[in-house]
Amino acid sequence: MKRLFRYVDETGQNTEGDLFVVAVVIAAEDRERLLQLCEEIERETGKGRLKWIKTEYGRRIAYIQRLLDHALLQSKVSFAVHCHTRDYVQLTTESIARALEATGEHDYRATILIDGLPRSQEVVMGGALRRRGVPVRKVRGVKRDENDSLIRLADAMCGLVRAAREGQPRMQELLERGLRAGALTDLSQA
Numbered sequence: 001m002k003r004l005f006r007y008v009d010e011t012g013q014n015t016e017g018d019l020f021v022v023a024v025v026i027a028a029e030d031r032e033r034l035l036q037l038c039e040e041i042e043r044e045t046g047k048g049r050l051k052w053i054k055t056e057y058g059r060r061i062a063y064i065q066r067l068l069d070h071a072l073l074q075s076k077v078s079f080a081v082h083c084h085t086r087d088y089v090q091l092t093t094e095s096i097a098r099a100l101e102a103t104g105e106h107d108y109r110a111t112i113l114i115d116g117l118p119r120s121q122e123v124v125m126g127g128a129l130r131r132r133g134v135p136v137r138k139v140r141g142v143k144r145d146e147n148d149s150l151i152r153l154a155d156a157m158c159g160l161v162r163a164a165r166e167g168q169p170r171m172q173e174l175l176e177r178g179l180r181a182g183a184l185t186d187l188s189q190a
Contacts, residue, residue: 002108003137004028006099009115009154010092011162017086019165022095023079023157025150026103033072038149041066051152052159061170064160067153068178077153077178078102078185079161089121093128098187100134109137115151117141157184 005027012020027034042048045062047055055063067073080095096112110129117125118141126139142151160178163171178184 002028002105004100004103004105004108004110005031005150006096006110006112007115007148007150007154008092008096008112009151009158010088011155011158012082013088017084019162020082020085020088020091021079021158021161021165022082022092023077023154023161024096024099025154025157026076026078026099027150030072031150034076035149037070037072038067038153041070042149042152049149049152052156060156060159061174063156064174064178067156068174068181068183070183073183075103075182075185077157077183078187079157080187081161081165082188089124089128093125093132095187096129097132097134099185102185102187109135111137112139113142113151114139115142115147115155116144 007025007027008022010020010022041063045059045066047059047063052060078099080098082091085091100110112129114125122139122141126136129136129139160171160175164175175184179186
């Protein structure tokens with residue numbers, strides 16, 4: 001049985017339901033290589049370990065460009081955009097399940113790591129995913145001081161998608177480029 005890791009972040013709760021984006025990064029046996037690649041790109045672009053919102057605009061662009069150019073990220077990052085709803089737990093659960101279904105894998109157990117998920121919500125989220133048919137091994141919230149480069153990647157993808165949806169031309173170009181290249185998968189219509 002294969003072990004799959006899902007790194008999840010979301011953005012948009014502050015829009016009161018107008019726009020909610022969930023990003024999911026998929027890793028399996030290539031997990032260590034993905035972690036190393038993301039850390040290397042963070043160093044080379046000067047983004048460092050900062051979250052998207054705290055990263056200078058030019059470094060955001062450089063970071064995303066480098067990620068989109070790397071073959072190792074093909075089919076590893078999915079996102080879903082939800083509008084006009086506040087059912088954040090349901091939307092996050094649905095987005096994770098869609099990302100897992102999109103892999104085509106059937107014989108796996110998933111470890112789900114969600115940025116900022118309170119401990120009290122780990123069981124709730126795990127139960128919701130199991131009811132959805134996802135073979136969950138563990139759901140765990142990731143605290144700021146222990147986040148890793150794949151959680152930061154999910155954070156950056158949320159930031160990219162949100163910025164593109166809010167009309168930032170350069171971010172729109174990068175998002176479209178990532179979708180065309182197969183580096184990003186939009187699960188919003190699935």
